[in-house]
Amino acid sequence: MKIQARVKRSSYFDSITLMKVARSLTEMAGVEDAAAIMATEPNLQLLDEAGLAPFEGVEGKPGADDVLIVVRASDGVTAEAALQAAEEQLGQLGRRAIPSGDGTTGVQAGQRNPRSLELAVQLHPDARLAVISVPGMYAALEAEQALRNGLHVFLFSDNVKLEQEITLKHMAQERNLLLMGPDCGTAMINGVGLGFVNVVPRGPIGMVGASGTGTQQVMSLIAQEGYGVSQVIGCGGRDLSEAVGAITTLQGLRLLQADEQTRVVVLISKPPAAAVAERVLEVAASGQKPVIVIFVGADHHALQSRYGERLIIARTLAEAARQAVSISKTGKPLESEQGRAIIASKIGTRYRLAALFSGGTLCDEAMHIWAEQLGPIYSNIPLKPDWHLAQGPRAGGHFAIDFGADEYTHGRPHPMIDPSLRLKRLWEEAGNPEIGVILLDIVLGYCSHPDPAAVYAPVIAGALEQAGAQGRELRFVISLCGTEGDPQHLSAQAARFREAGAEVFTSNADAAWRCVELLSGTR
DSSP states (O other): OOEEEEEEETTOOOHHHHHHHHHHHHSSSEEEEEEEEOHHHHHHHHHHHOOOOOOOOOOOOOOOOSSEEEEEESSHHHHHHHHHHHHHHHHHHOOOOBBOSSSSSSSSSSSSOOOOOHHHHHHHHTOOEEOOOOHHHHHHHHHHHHHHOOOEEEOOOOOOOHHHHHHHHHHHTTOOOOOOOSOOEEEETTTTTEESOOOOEEEEEEEEEOOOHHHHHHHHHHHHHOOEEEEEEEETTTTTSSSTOSSHHHHHHHHHHHHOOOOOOEEEEOOOOHHHHHHHHHHHHSSSSOEEEEEEEEEEEHHHHHTTEEEEOOOHHHHHHHHHHHHHHHOOOOOOOOOOOOSSOOOOOEEEEEESSHHHHHHHHHHHHHHHHHHHHEEESSSGGGBBBBBSOOOEEEEEETTSSSSHHTTTTTTTTTTTTHHHHHEEEOOOOEEEEEEEEEOOSBBBBHHHHHHHHHHHHHHHHHHHHHTTOOOEEEEEOOOSSSTHHHHHHHHHHHTTTOOOOOSHHHHHEEEEEEEEHHH
């Protein structure tokens, strides 16, 4: 096995672009792993932790302003071919012409992309929003510069310090601007998708979301019902914490209440801090437009008792989507869903459940359903501290892993982009005779893998064939989030997963409940 690298000195590409390049290299024959990063000290450390160091082929230590490409391949020839392919991809991206308002490209045709925010503003004086995707240690400075230039900010970068987030959000608020993020995965402003986003029509439903995959689930289900969204404002996962105080969430709610194109609002988050929740819900309830609230895993009964006459409280992401469509269609909400019948005692099962997620909120929603029915669900994002599942040693019992969590994305792309780590764990669990049900979430849309069924479906089919030959039961359940308009096409993906032998649900909650039925013997 050969680990070789190449450096592009004094170059910059955003993390999404570099993730895509790395993923394309891992799809080449003979390439076991690959990374394309800005060579900051933290990134170099993550590279080492990922087993992609030490490497050969680089003279002198790369610096924070350099792009570093590293591959682990079967031999030197394969490694060099992969490195050359990566350099050609980055070269093509760097030569993209910049469109300007008069139909020409940039200052002159063929000009390279601007190398600074200041130059970008000069080239596009009419721009109103900046998308920032740089290493966390630089992200706050770039966001501050964008705000000072009068730009709304979509801050995709993570690893931004909490105190920096608070400062930036206050600065944005003072300038009547939005700071979406940090670690904001999904937004759609005036019909333009940002980050991981699905193709959905324009419509009357506005959304404020502190959850990327939760937001994608709701907007996709809305689109499947033939309705669309006006604006989708992402907040970042820490916005509703006590420290941040829901600055962006409150801005988003007020903006949507004033937006002429928005008739109904959906608010999505994990349970906020108590004082923050009260402030947010009072603002939501004080507007003239109906607001649907889904706090994944919150005490639904308590919220319903206190706010049920002024807000629509949803139990699941799917219910939130259905309520939004119902109000848009008829002006009236559906009767509150009571959820499925709760089994009196915890299910004693012969087999164990293994759930391998790429979306943290989808994982969280499913675990709340399962915990009521199955008892402890061990996880790297556990519902209770004593249910924590660390990397490496495995606990007995049912478990759910969020492969999008920081510990699984060190030195490698997000699992929605690069499925290799989750695929490896999938095959391991499929060969475990104690595992009877495996759930996977598959999130479609822009920035996600271009054809997840092509890589997952053969593994599922092979695992089912192996289990059958061994005379044991094994079932696969797919929680499929997406739309027909997505580049991967929802129906095509669903068909290929069903052909492989999996059951497919577009509602994550329905997929979770199906796992319970399978484990309890309802086949």
